[in-house]
Amino acid sequence: MSNQICVVTIVGSTHPNELIGYHLVKKFEQFPELLQRDSFKCETVLANIKGIGTGLRYLDRDLNRCFGNEDLANLKLTSYEDIRAKQLNTLLGPKDRPKSDFIIDLHSSTANMALSILPTTKHPFNLKLAAYLTTLHPAVRVLLGVDCTQNAPRLRSLTPLGCAIEVGPIANNVLNADLFMQTEMIVHSILNYIDAENKGKSLPVPSTLTAYQSLFSIDYPRDSSNEIQAMIHPQLQGQDYEPLYKGDPIFLTFSGEKIDYESESTVYPAFVNEAAYYSQGVAMTLTQKEEIEIW
């Protein structure tokens, strides 16, 4: 059958300072029988190997931004992460005929992302799987549209089927047993789902998927020298995926002034106060909540 998924890859340490993915991959390497399913092969990969143990998100450049087609083809890019991206492209890609059929990229966030599933594309297989996962745990959220088209720079864009898992809140370079176990549960559920689909025994999937579609990101207020002028407002801290209405406070300046959300349209912020995004000019990503009919 041409639609069979033959190779599933679980990736940890794309960001080496996110320890859950690293330790879960190490656990799977120690107990490979945990990943065994009848109908496909499941492999593990540690992505940013040189960064492991440094406590850093990356050495030279964010590995999860090195997979754009032009960058992969550019031999003049010689940072460690650029070289590693090319190796991973050889191992799992290339994008037009990938060796891996399904990539699960394990991440964690300092934001209150709960158990976020970020489908790589809106392929019906990914959306049905995501809908299935929402039935398993009340903390599962499905976040769509974080750029993973074929020319996207993210690792998981090597193959159209797959997802990232973003769990949080958790500080960088620490573990959290609950989030570790929940991530492992999600991974097993994904493998079971794929196995059932491969065997033509689909698991029950709700007909509609509640998802959060990314709209755009907003930055912190900054002065002319790019210095941050405000913090996430305490009322918004930890409120990822909760509705944000016109007039709700989003920032608090250092002098105690609040800055409100001013648009008429209700949005649902995600990645609120994510540590890694300060340097990227992102205080949060605004999303809209959607009900998607999937069958």
Ligand SMILES: [Zn+2]
């Ligand atoms: Zn990450």
